[in-house]
Amino acid sequence: MARVRTGVRAMGAVLAAVLGVSLMGCSSTGGKRAEERAAEEAAVGRSAVNTPRWTFAMVTHSGDGDTFWDIVKKGAEQAAAKDNINFLYMHNDEGQQQAELVQTAIDKKVDGLIVSLAKPDSMKTVVAKAVKAGIPVITVNSGSAESERFGALTHIGQDESIAGEAVGDELNARGRKKVLCVLHEQGNVGHEQRCAGAKKTFDGTLRNLYVDGTNMPDVQASIEAKLDSDKSIDAVVTLGAPFAAAAVKAKRTAGSKAEIDTFDLNASVAAGLADKTLGFSVDQQPYLQGYEAVDLLWLHRFNQNVLGGGRPVLTGPQVVTADDAEELAQYTNRGTR
Amino acid sequence: MTAPGSTAVPDGADERLLRTSPLRKLLGRPELGSVVGAVAVFVFFALVADSFLETSSIGTVLYAASTIGIMAAPVALLMIGGEFDLSAGVMVTSSALVSSMFSYQMTANVWVGVFVSLLVTLGFGAFNGFVLTRTRLPSFIITLGTFLMLTGLNLGFTKLISGTVSTKTIGDMEGFSSARKVFASYLTLGNVELKVTILWWAALVALATWILIRTRFGNWIFAVGGDAGAARAVGVPVIRTKIGLYLGVAFAAWVSGQHLLFSYDVVQSGEGVGNELTYIIAAVIGGCLITGGYGSAIGAAVGAVIFGMTSKGIVYAEWDPDWFKFFLGAMLLLATLLNAWVRKRAEATT
Numbered sequence: 001m002a003r004v005r006t007g008v009r010a011m012g013a014v015l016a017a018v019l020g021v022s023l024m025g026c027s028s029t030g031g032k033r034a035e036e037r038a039a040e041e042a043a044v045g046r047s048a049v050n051t052p053r054w055t056f057a058m059v060t061h062s063g064d065g066d067t068f069w070d071i072v073k074k075g076a077e078q079a080a081a082k083d084n085i086n087f088l089y090m091h092n093d094e095g096q097q098q099a100e101l102v103q104t105a106i107d108k109k110v111d112g113l114i115v116s117l118a119k120p121d122s123m124k125t126v127v128a129k130a131v132k133a134g135i136p137v138i139t140v141n142s143g144s145a146e147s148e149r150f151g152a153l154t155h156i157g158q159d160e161s162i163a164g165e166a167v168g169d170e171l172n173a174r175g176r177k178k179v180l181c182v183l184h185e186q187g188n189v190g191h192e193q194r195c196a197g198a199k200k201t202f203d204g205t206l207r208n209l210y211v212d213g214t215n216m217p218d219v220q221a222s223i224e225a226k227l228d229s230d231k232s233i234d235a236v237v238t239l240g241a242p243f244a245a246a247a248v249k250a251k252r253t254a255g256s257k258a259e260i261d262t263f264d265l266n267a268s269v270a271a272g273l274a275d276k277t278l279g280f281s282v283d284q285q286p287y288l289q290g291y292e293a294v295d296l297l298w299l300h301r302f303n304q305n306v307l308g309g310g311r312p313v314l315t316g317p318q319v320v321t322a323d324d325a326e327e328l329a330q331y332t333n334r335g336t337r
Numbered sequence: 338m339t340a341p342g343s344t345a346v347p348d349g350a351d352e353r354l355l356r357t358s359p360l361r362k363l364l365g366r367p368e369l370g371s372v373v374g375a376v377a378v379f380v381f382f383a384l385v386a387d388s389f390l391e392t393s394s395i396g397t398v399l400y401a402a403s404t405i406g407i408m409a410a411p412v413a414l415l416m417i418g419g420e421f422d423l424s425a426g427v428m429v430t431s432s433a434l435v436s437s438m439f440s441y442q443m444t445a446n447v448w449v450g451v452f453v454s455l456l457v458t459l460g461f462g463a464f465n466g467f468v469l470t471r472t473r474l475p476s477f478i479i480t481l482g483t484f485l486m487l488t489g490l491n492l493g494f495t496k497l498i499s500g501t502v503s504t505k506t507i508g509d510m511e512g513f514s515s516a517r518k519v520f521a522s523y524l525t526l527g528n529v530e531l532k533v534t535i536l537w538w539a540a541l542v543a544l545a546t547w548i549l550i551r552t553r554f555g556n557w558i559f560a561v562g563g564d565a566g567a568a569r570a571v572g573v574p575v576i577r578t579k580i581g582l583y584l585g586v587a588f589a590a591w592v593s594g595q596h597l598l599f600s601y602d603v604v605q606s607g608e609g610v611g612n613e614l615t616y617i618i619a620a621v622i623g624g625c626l627i628t629g630g631y632g633s634a635i636g637a638a639v640g641a642v643i644f645g646m647t648s649k650g651i652v653y654a655e656w657d658p659d660w661f662k663f664f665l666g667a668m669l670l671l672a673t674l675l676n677a678w679v680r681k682r683a684e685a686t687t
Binding site for chain 1 (some may be wrong): 655662
């Protein structure tokens with residue numbers, strides 16, 4: 001009995017200590033409280049229409065815990081709240097699994113479907129089936145070439161070639177001569193298009209570097225090795241926000257003077273732009289892809305509206321630099337940019 | 338049979354000759370627990386998810402189960418034989434890539450590619466079995482090596498030959514439509530769409546069960562998995578049995594691979610990683626012991642059904658996908674615990 005009591009007492013003491021420390025050691029910056037304040041400031045979504053509560057499903061090729069798709073989802077949810085939509089989100093990075101998820105959405109007889117076509121061939125049959133079942137389909141993010149052929153209403157996303165060309169132009173404007181384009185998913189068609197687009201408009205030389213995107217230390221080591229072996233590289237372009245951070249570290253250890261530029265935006269990229277560790281970022285506005293997809297489906301259901309006239313509706317590229325960074329920081333912090 | 342006081346032996350009769358009632362026999366089967374688990378999962382989702390019971394959903398769930406089940410049957414046999422195959426998931430993709438690329442590059446009839454792929458895939462299986470029996474290293478290491486090599490080969494070869502990560506389309510080639518009928522057609526009954534993989538699955542499970550229960554090879558599998566040394570001592574050809582089991586997995590990988598190819602007509606080279614674990618999970622839920630020597634092919638099929646129902650049921654129930662893996666794990670754990678509990682009760686009463 002005595003031993004039990006000492007145990008309880010010891011545990012109580014530990015608890016008290018933890019509580020005490022956490023109360024005394026309040027952080028005046030960041031953390032959950034700051035986030036809650038930001039959330040309060042952001043408009044809280046509330047249904048603005050009294051159309052029937054339709055169900056829309058979004059099925060993407062995102063892997064688990066992908067920051068980019070989280071922002072797409074936030075946009076979609078915000079629009080769904082406003083449009084009185086029951087919004088379902090599903091994802092799988094395997095083509096066959098993604099197709100099966102679309103099939104479950106068809107089984108559920110949803111009123112609208114949003115899909116990404118990163119692996120168009122796996123999705124062809126099942127999208128056709130949805131269209132045949134009378135479900136309006138909107139494609140987002142990837143698949144601008146296939147969208148119309150598959151019978152989708154509209155495609156909302158960025159044209160990867162055009163985005164790449166914008167990078168080439170920006171690099172010219174910044175007077176760069178020798179650039180490294182870092183691809184983190186070997187053979188991802190969209191990634192190849194980005195680097196190819198940049199190569200097209202860029203006046204200097206641009207080389208591709210393939211890295212294993214699921215292994216961050218490897219990404220850093222590969223870039224570092226490349227910067228070490230060629231000191232004349234004066235810019236590195238990464239194709240995703242998390243890889244820019246790895247490139248910055250690689251640059252530091254390699255003692256290189258190269259400018260790091262990137263595709264996509266997140267809080268740390270915004271901070272990097274502000275303190276000039278990053279040159280510029282090409283944003284394709286994922287929030288917009290989710291928001292517009294849901295909104296356009298609603299418009300189609302409500303009013304038979306279609307946008308784009310059979311051509312993709314572009315959400316990017318928007319080139320973001322240090323000038324925009326400060327203003328963007330609050331949005332990246334709440335996870336909507 | 339040895340539990341004291343559990344059987345009433347009539348005076349003077351030999352307890353070994355005692356007739357067991359069909360119910361008792363049923364209780365002794367390794368898949369009984371998993372059947373109870375499957376019923377529980379079914380009832381759960383029928384209550385929780387509205388669209389789970391719709392007829393069109395049945396086709397979807399069965400299809401999901403069949404793609405796992407085709408592989409789970411030979412994987413279960415392999416596990417009863419005391420070995421693992423971590424390369425099974427990627428081998429499916431390899432098999433699809435081989436037939437697609439061979440047909441395209443040689444501009445051959447698609448069926449030629451399909452049979453070349455059968456030979457190549459059986460070659461992978463034979464490689465696994467041969468290296469395993471020759472080196473006597475654990476199958477975990479051997480097939481992990483094969484897994485990584487195949488992953489690299491898939492990407493490397495595809496990039497080398499077609500320049501991108503996916504193969505070129507073979508949908509317009511001769512023999513495609515007949516091959517599609519065999520590997521990826523479907524039958525519509527009312528508004529239920531039944532894929533041909535369900536037939537392949539049923540056939541493979543029947544074949545595996547027949548081998549396991551009715552043939553000498555089946556006895557060898559149990560013997561090898563129980564105690565390879567003892568099996569060898571009584572004259573069981575251990576090496577031949579193990580190579581045969583790996584060939585079985587390779588054959589099923591070929592069937593799944595061809596399904597993948599002919600349902601989409603192009604193949605992504607990076608797919609299949611991680612699926613090997615799903616097959617093993619299905620076999621384990623179905624009552625196969627990880628240590629070997631015990632299990633059944635029907636159990637593996639029921640395991641695949643549980644996996645299919647759970648993974649699709651969660652979607653039908655509209656649960657937050659962020660928690661998907663957690664729900665999947667929890668459901669599988671509960672189904673398996675129920676399975677183990679039922680088996681224990683069954684063993685206590687026989």
